[in-house]
Amino acid sequence: MYNIQRLLHIKGKKPVTATEVDLTWDSFNKGDVFLLDLGKVLIQWNGPEANLSEKSRGLALARNIRDGERGGRAQIGVVDEEQMSSAELLQIMETVLGPRAGALRDAVSEERADEFQKANLRLYHLYEKDEDLVVQEIATRPLTQDLLQHEDCHILDQGGFKIYVWRGRGSSKEEKKAAFSRAVGFIQAKGYPATTNVEVVNDGFESAMFKQLFQQWTEKDQTEGPAKVEPVKFDVTNLQGQPELAAEQRMVDDGSGKVEVWRIEDLHKKPVDPKKYGQFYGGDCYLVLYTYQKSGRAQYIIYIWQGRYASVDEVTASALNALELDHMYQEEAVQVRVTMGKEPRHFLAIFRGRLVVFQVREEWPLGAPSALSSVRTGVFWEDHGEVESPSRSGSLSLDVLRLLAAPSKGHLALPVPREAQRPSQGTSGSEE
Incomplete structure (x- = not known):
């Protein structure tokens, strides 16, 4: 199962792309990231001079391969050459690649790599016109997903490294057959090595390696924003000094440990x-x-809190920085991904039941519009999926404390109406 052995070279800044290269130490260099795909194991090797964008993209690609192509049944490991860590992973690499002899090569400059990638990536459109089949070059880098026509076929030439044949779900049998024949013909016509691989990609079942060649890729059923969940009633402030209550809630402790952010x-x-x-x-x-x-004995949890409006690069970088932080603690930490608006109970407890989430970035320019944000107090009566609200009176509810924030006027706390204080449930909500 997953009888795969390949080496992927991850290079560049904007954009960062991956290319399959020869399975040998000679392909490695000091300044880039390489992903060794062994089917059930994916090992990311970070060169000592590799930039964070390359490390982030490598990790994102590894996860896409694991989740999209291996059903989540593959393990991901990271080898940081600069720190000379992960001896076991290096041993696996040497078993596949052989012992490494000599020093690593210097990396090719980012500018030269980007120029090479742009010049060698071409997208062709194959379609029927009257009774003829037409092959037309339509784009080079940067490529966008909307260039792919579902009723036709496309050929994506990666400069002789690989040739993809993308078959739209509405394309005819003749188009599909002709697209593959033309792709194979490229190998001889363009003087590519006879070993150049031609991969068939079906519409809606694209591989991670194919999707990463585009600026952005959106899945058909991908949605934005958090899902709705049922409201909960839970007072995290009661946990302080009550480990038995924390245990009842299946939490590691009462939230009174050390916090760093x-x-x-x-x-x-x-x-x-x-x-x-x-x-x-x-x-x-x-x-x-x-x-x-x-x-x-000291125990560690690394919470990775990801804002709803954070960029893909920031989300990926947060996961990569979490890995590096985990290395500092001998990989003994438990990593927990936290989505904005769905904070787990223990996460709320470590902030003493007070959590304010603004829908903007921290660098808020003067003149920016005000924002109305929820205050996560000790008692929860609201939907966890709704953290921020539009700045209008209709967003005010009787049971949620809100903050109206404006960059030029500071923060204005709106008091909780008397009906919402619910004294029978404790006083923590009204006090906060």
Whole structure:
């Protein structure tokens, strides 16, 4: 099962692309990222001079291959050459590639690599016109998904590294057959090596390697925003000093451990001022390291909080920075991905039941419109899927404390109406 052995070279800044290269140490260099795909195991090797964009794209590609092509049944490992870590993974690599002899080559400059990639990636459109089949070059890099016509076929030539034949779901049998024949004909016509691979890609079942050649790829059933969940009633402030209650809620502890927070900025993690702990912005991603004691030994949880409006690069960088943070603690931390608006109970507990989520970025320019945000207090009576609200009076509810924030006027706290204080459930909501 998954009888695969291939080496992928990940290179560039904008865009970052992956290319299949020879399965040998001679393909490696100091400045890039390489992904060794062994079917059930995916090993990402980071060169000592590789940039964070390449590391992020490599990790994203590995996850897409694991989840989209292996049904989640593959393991991902990361080898950082600069830190000389992960001896077991290096041993696996040497079993496949053989012992490494000599020093690594220097990397090709980003500018030269981008020029080469742009010049060698071409998309062709194959369609029927009258009784003839027409093959027409329609685009080079950057490629967009809307160029693919579902009623026709396309040939994507990756400069002799690989040739893809994309078959639209509405294309005819003649078009599909002709597209493959023309793709094979490219090998001789363009002087490509006889070993150049031609891969058939069916509409709606594209491989991760095919999709990464486009600027952005949206799946057919992909949706935006969080899903609706049932409201919950739960007072996290009651957990403090009550480990038995935390155990009843299946939480690791009562949330009284040590908390450290970083925000992803320029694809790197930047420490957050402790005075701002608990303040999150929907356009950003954060790492939260929680340290607690169990049986006299330190335990670690890394929460990866991802804002609803964060970019794909920031989301990927947050996962990569979490891996690097995990390495600092000998890979003993438990990593938990947290989606904006669906924060788990323990995550709320470590912030003492107070969590403010703004729908904008932290760098809020003067003159920007105001934003109405929910305050996550100790008692929850609201839908976890709705964190931010539009800045209008209709967004105010009787049971949720709101903050109206404007960049030029600071923050205005709107008091909770008396009907919403629910004194029988405790006083924490009204006090906050």
